[in-house]
Amino acid sequence: MEQRHLGRTGLRVSRIGLGTLTWGRDTDEHDAADMLKTFWEAGGTLVDTADVYGDGEAEYLLGRLMEGLVPRRDLVVSTKAGSVPDPDRRFDGSRGHLLAALDASLARLGTDYVDVWHVHAYDPDTPLEETLQALDIAVSSGRARYAGVSNFCGWQLAKAATWQLAAPGTRTRLAGTQLEYSLLQRGAEREVLPAALDLGVGLLPSSPLGRGVLTGKYRHTTPPDSRGASEHLAPFVEPYLDDTASRIVDAVTTAADGLAVTPLQVALAWVRDRPGVAAPIVGARNAQQLTAALSVEALSLPDEICRALDDVSAPVHRYPDHDWSTL
Numbered sequence: 001m002e003q004r005h006l007g008r009t010g011l012r013v014s015r016i017g018l019g020t021l022t023w024g025r026d027t028d029e030h031d032a033a034d035m036l037k038t039f040w041e042a043g044g045t046l047v048d049t050a051d052v053y054g055d056g057e058a059e060y061l062l063g064r065l066m067e068g069l070v071p072r073r074d075l076v077v078s079t080k081a082g083s084v085p086d087p088d089r090r091f092d093g094s095r096g097h098l099l100a101a102l103d104a105s106l107a108r109l110g111t112d113y114v115d116v117w118h119v120h121a122y123d124p125d126t127p128l129e130e131t132l133q134a135l136d137i138a139v140s141s142g143r144a145r146y147a148g149v150s151n152f153c154g155w156q157l158a159k160a161a162t163w164q165l166a167a168p169g170t171r172t173r174l175a176g177t178q179l180e181y182s183l184l185q186r187g188a189e190r191e192v193l194p195a196a197l198d199l200g201v202g203l204l205p206s207s208p209l210g211r212g213v214l215t216g217k218y219r220h221t222t223p224p225d226s227r228g229a230s231e232h233l234a235p236f237v238e239p240y241l242d243d244t245a246s247r248i249v250d251a252v253t254t255a256a257d258g259l260a261v262t263p264l265q266v267a268l269a270w271v272r273d274r275p276g277v278a279a280p281i282v283g284a285r286n287a288q289q290l291t292a293a294l295s296v297e298a299l300s301l302p303d304e305i306c307r308a309l310d311d312v313s314a315p316v317h318r319y320p321d322h323d324w325s326t327l
Helices: 029-041 053-068 095-109 128-140 154-165 192-199 210-215 234-240 243-259 263-272 287-298 303-313
Strands: 003-005 012-014 017-019 046-048 076-081 114-119 144-150 174-180 202-206
Touching (some): 029 053, 053 076, 053 095, 076 095, 128 144, 144 154, 154 192, 210 263, 263 303
Parallel strands (some): 174 202
């Protein structure tokens, strides 16, 4: 699998990442082991997790598999901290919480360091410089090799990245940012992607298949074994089952038929090769699904297909994103 630099750093990651959102909850150890081995054998390196996935079970399971199945040195392990199960405070970006969460993550993963450590979300109740100082401490102490943020909007990303760049050698530049990005969710193009490109921050798109909708599986019905049929994940899928999404899925399916490939491959190739994207993070239910996603490695979409998909999924971005003189 082709390797790409994460942002303007020396860290190289596989251009498809493996997500572990369901590990330890919907995905058991057997399926997780099959997927990790399949991913590794295909040349994949970037494995993404978080301290809240499965209430910590995803990290624990990944740690066990690194111990006995796939060498730790062959993987780029990314995890996140900052989301908390508190109804009154969803995010905690305080230095104390973040560093304690990192130590707990390392214990579950069974490793001395993570390759990339992300702040899971912006915390409006903590000064940003305090949150970012936790990243600096993590890197300077060797507990993390690189740092990033997740679910930051454009101004938040720009402020954080600029703050880090203001003191080179003292503060750790942001290597990456995670954000949902797909043909069904192109909001990142409004401000996040332009900021990331300008500041040298690599984008790691989550839900690159539109929460599974872009595979076409929901065109006529909801498969009983799908996330859309799951009691706790159905609300996650439902927003992308409207008429607008249906038109985009139809276009993806038409493109796939013309290229003799699958809708999954078309949708994943589109987001993988967007400017600024380092590696989409793919979450699969089993090794068979993951193999289908990894088969996109050999596919590059023709320019005319990309333009057609761009047109059918184009979000409305007007003033001030476009030159005001043309409006």
